[in-house]
Amino acid sequence: MARIQSLACQLCGSEVDSRSIEKHYVVPKEVMEQARMRRAKIVRLCPKCNAELRNWYNAKVATTTYDTQIKQFRQKLPAEMVKEYEGAYSRFARYKKSQLI
């Protein structure tokens, strides 16, 4: 019988079979390319946390910002989107930790 390796989810710590652990790009690949980011930050998550994080990104990541200079909303620049995703991820990680207590 083949030995199944288990890995811990980086957010909730639950042990998951290595075949079902999911890699998640903190900053999506297309945004990384636009911002010419070289190093990807990848986290290993269980399917449950990964699904939750996807919903969190859909709900929380803002693609526009109010620009006080032109007094209008505008699309965020790639570098601003990188910060937006990184911020959304760290807020999600904090939220998950607060749930574990």
Ligand SMILES: [Zn+2]
């Ligand atoms: Zn998890």
